[in-house]
Amino acid sequence: MKEWTDQRIPIWVPPLPGEALDSWLEAYARRLRVTTHVFMAFVGLRGSRPSRMTERLSGSEREILSQVTGLSPQELAAMTLEPYEGLTVTFKSGQDGMNRPPTWRYYGTHSRFCPACLDDTRGRWLLAWRQPWSFACLRHRRLLLERCPACEQFVRAQGTRVGGPSKPAHCTRGRHRTEGCRRVLVACGFSLAQSPAQILPASGLVLQAQQHVDALLQDRFSQPGSARTQLHDMYSLGWRSLAGLATDLGSAPRVVHQVLEETGGAMPIQTHAQDATDVRSIAIGTALARLADPRPTPADPKLFEWILKTSDQLSTAQDGSSPSSRATAWRRASPHLSGYALARLDADLTLIARVRYGTAAPRPYWRSLTQDQIRRRAASLPDKLWPSWTMRLLTPALANGRSADRFRRAASTLLMLPGTRLDYGPATALLDHKPNAKARRMLDSYPQDVLASVIAQLAWAIDEQGAPIDYARRRRLFREDTIRLDLPALNTISTKLGWDSEPARTRLIRWHLLDLLLGSSPESVQDKITTHHRFRLHMPRPLKDFLHDQAEANLERFGIDEPVRWEPPDDWATVDTWPGFDSDNIDHGLASHLAAAGFSEALLVRELGLTTTHFRLYCESLGITITPSPKPARRPTGRTRGKGVPRVGPLAPDQLHDRYIKQKMTTAQIGRLAGCSGSTVSQALREAGISTPQRRPNGVFERTIDRDWLETEYRIKGRSAPDIARELGLHKNPVIKLIKKYEIPRNTPGLHSNPFAPLDIQLSPTMAAVNRTPNCVQRLRHLIQLPGQPHVAAAAKALGLRDSVLRYQINAIEKTTGFPVITWRTSPLAATAPGRELLAEAELLLLLLDRHSSQTVTGEPQPGRRSAH
Ligand SMILES: [Zn+2]
Ligand SMILES: [Zn+2]
Structure with missing residues (x-):
């Protein structure tokens, strides 16, 4: 409060906590024994009406009142509805008066009241009584009143111009009386404190609802957005439950009758759509809305269901049952509430509609995007769905390069739909895609529940959390x-x-x-x-x-400060089971370790239990690089030409033989004749079974065969020079020469070529010793069959061997390993502890070897062949 000044009224009447401005001005005037009309003229505000001032003070009103009463402009504003702008009241811009409030149709131009409160305070009125959301007095457990029981007019705090100072807590509304030949307006004068009001049960549903709403209104400064949204949803559910009462009271759950009972038992007066303004209707609507609010879960799920059901009946009757009319009907409710309302339609919708309205998401959510928001979403999306998300969503059935690409484009397009009225085609245009009918059709065969749910979740998360890349600009x-x-x-x-x-x-x-x-x-x-x-x-x-x-x-x-790549975090969408592969289930450490160790793609794919396409998505997402297996690059070719089509012209076998062997033409010369490259000629020579001696210029192998690669193959993997030469499509001599030239230490003579070398797999030390012995693949095949056989003789019989041969083979392996692999004396036969490890490894290696040879058409080294050393 300001200092005492000359301008101030020498008598001070303090306002009560929560008192409305007009009530306080009326009390001031009464204290000065004048009418408010006189009081306003006296302070210099002739023509200002206190009831209107309680809505919002003009600048000069605030200034003058502050000077004459000593209250600060802020304290004065707090006694008006101004702080509730946008929340419970809507002011006309630039002029007096109010537009329709955001919730209910109660404008706050008159005031409700609790008779007991008026009695207690000797006629002081609360600002809260002008809120649409006030319907009960928590102190006196009364339903508020809004009309004078005597004259049945709406009441207010402000007194009349005539008849002298007002009497506290008496009806100030005028009524006409004929005096002689004159009609005069006199105050009704009914003692409002004596008005009968409906008593509400303590801790009943109506009083709980009032407490809930009061708390929301208290929160309006700390969380304005949240309070507004919650009030909106309460209103949406509130008026719908009133409408539901009129539509289908018969199926109403018990709680509806309880609320009716608490408020006097009768049906509410205003049940038509959104028109309710009277205190009792709002009390009933609010009490039911609080119990149905779906966030986080409805306190009374049956009630929520009943409200949605009756509301559907109503809107179907009015606007038809299309999802878009439903969406329109709920557009003022929060995205969550409208999402729930739309989710009821999910079972009947097409994929596009399910994505658009997000009806399949675990927490339904729907709002209508503005053009700006649509553009922002489009800018957040790459042309193709991010790799880690594709990996989770792509079904193994679609796991091939082209389908995966189509799927990625289609999914990215679908991400444009939630919250828009776009169809698939226009959505592709927003992403600068060419429309791709195949991609669109492919979606029809995809598990739609998952797609509809994940796309909606992702889209909304992108809108809310934002993506750090503007792809529109990049495009x-x-x-x-x-x-x-x-x-x-x-x-x-x-x-x-x-x-x-x-x-x-x-x-x-x-x-x-x-x-x-x-x-x-x-x-x-x-x-x-x-x-x-x-x-x-x-x-x-x-x-x-x-x-x-x-x-x-x-x-x-271009001055763009963005990460080069980005993917939405994993938790932006959840489903019970991913149709593809969840990268959470992949051992990232193992994967990058194997990749760095130079393991082949095929092996990694198997180790990680993925499809090749999923594995590639995985690598793309994590930036993993797979060391290229040198084979495809260096082996001239493993493919045979156009299955069964014979070579003709200069490449026909007889002509090749003639030119290459007899005329001693080079492959390049023949290539020029045939109009193809020299390597094609070499290929044709091999197909014709013509051996191609080394005719290459000096130094060509140093340039094409890397020293590290050769050393790895020869020393580390233990392959023989002929074995390597066979893979490279060469004679063994240049390879041996190159090994000398590179000064790679020679392998111990007498060792056999490692048959598992093509698998690119790290062997245990024991296996590394075993695999350099003669005939080891066959021996290992026999060895792994032994455990479980009753005895050696039975095993030998099963393998079609004499048992002495079998014993010899096993003994040979055990001589190399240095430990017994099989316990001979038990029945059935069993592996020893170290033997079990060897057998497991052997089993894996043999399996991989079989797959490898079934995948490779030609040029595979024969296992166990003697080396040239
Ligand atoms: Zn009261
Ligand atoms: Zn009256």
């Missing part, structure tokens, strides 16, 4: 002709990797740079999509890092 800025690739730096890296500069590879690298920036596969005309996938998978680490730096440089060029 605008980066195209194949606008991205920059530092070619000199690329050349340096290529040289280090031992690559010569090939335009085709540079094209691939540009393509991958664009892919990194756009999260998409740009339409590729010249190369097969699998070429790109394989290139990405085997991209050497230095090149991968280089591309990442290049992507950053391209972003920097």
Whole structure:
């Protein structure tokens, strides 16, 4: 309160806590023994009506009242409805008066009252009584009143102009009386404190509802958004439960009757849609709304269900039952509440509608997006669904490169739908996709529950949490002709990797740079999509890092400060079971360790229990690089040409024989004749069974066969030179020469070539010794059959061997291992403890070997062949 000044009224009447401005002004005037009309004129506010001032004070009103009463402008504003703007009242902008409030149709222009409170305070009125949400007095457990029982008019605190100062707690509304030949307006004068009011049961549902609402209104400063949303939902449920009473009282759950009972037993007056303004209707609606509020779960699920059901009946009758009309009916409710209302339709909806309205999500959620929000969502989405999410969502049935790509595009498009009226086609346009009917059709065969749920969850999470990449901008800025690739730096890296500069590879690298920036596969005309996938998978680490730096440089060029790549965190959408593979179930440590150790893709795929496509998505998501198996790159080719189509012309076997053997033409010369490359000629020679002696220029092998690779194959994997030569499609001599030239220490003579070398798998020391012995594959095959056989003779019989031969074979293995593998004396036969480990390893190796040879058509080394040393 301000200092005492000359302008202040020399008598001080303090306001009561929570008192409305008009009530306080009326009390002040009474204290000064004048009417408020006179009082207002006296303080310099002639023409201002206290009832209207209690809605919102004008600047000058606040100023003047503050001067004459000593209350601060803030204290004065707190006695008006102004702080509730947008929450419970709506002011007309720039002028006096109010528009329809956000909730209910009670404008707060008159005041409700508790007779007992008026009695206690000798006629002081609370501001809360002008709120639509006030319907009960918690202190006196009364339903509030709003009309004078005598004159049946709405009451208010402000007195009349005539008849002198008002009497506290008496009806001030005028009524006309004829005096002689004049009609005069006199106050009704009924003692409002004596009005009979409905008594509410202590801790009954109505009083609980009032407490709940009061707490929400208290929260309005700490959490304005949340209070507004909750009041909105209460209103949505409140008026619908009133409408439900009129629609189908018969099926109403017990609690509805209890609330009616508490408020006097009769039906509420206003049940038509959203029109309720009277205190009793609002009390009933609010009490029911509180019990039905679905967040976090409805206190009374049956009531919630009944409200949704009757509301559906009502809106179907009015607007039809389409999901869009339903969505419109709930558009003012919170996204969660409207989501629940729409979720009732889920079973009847198409995939597109389920995605659009999010009806399949575990916590239904729906709101209508603005154009701006739609644009923001589109900007957050890459052309193709993020790899880790694709990995979880892609079913094994769709796990092949092309289907996976289609699926990724389709899923990314679907992410545009939640909260919009877009259809699939227009959504593709927003992402600058070409419409792809195959992708769209593919979705029909996909498990729709999961897709509809996950897409909706992800879309809403992206809207709420935001994505750190603006793909719309990237799509605008980066195209194949606008991205920059530092070619000199690329050349340096290529040289280090031992690559010569090939335009085709540079094209691939540009393509991958664009892919990194756009999260998409740009339409590729010249190369097969699998070429790109394989290139990405085997991209050497230095090149991968280089591309990442290049992507950053391209972003920097446009002043864009974003991560190059980003994926929504795993917990942005949940389902019970993923149709694809949950990367949570994959041992990341093991995966990157195996990848770094140079294990082949096929082996990793098996080890991790994935499909190749899922494995590649996994690698893409985590940036794992698989060391390329040298075979496909170095072996001239393992494929046979166009199954069964015979070579013709210069490549026909007889002509080849003639030119190559008799005329001693080179492969290059024959290639020129045939119009193909020299290596094709070599291939044709091999197909024709013509051996090709080494005719290469000096030093060609140093350039094409890497020393590290050769040492690994020869020394570490223990393969013989002929074995390696066979893989490279060469004679053994150049390989032996190269081993000498590289000064790789020679293998101990007498050791056999490791038959498991093609598997790229790390062997235990014991197995590494066993596999260099003669005929070891066959011996191991026999060995693993032994446990469980009754005795050696039976085992030998089962294997079609004499038992002495079997014993000899096993003894030979045990001589190498240095420990017994099988306990001979038990029946049935069993493995020893170290034997069990060896057998398990042998079993795995043999299995892998069988698969490997079934996958490879030609050029496989024969296991156990004697080396040349
Ligand atoms: Zn009271
Ligand atoms: Zn009256």
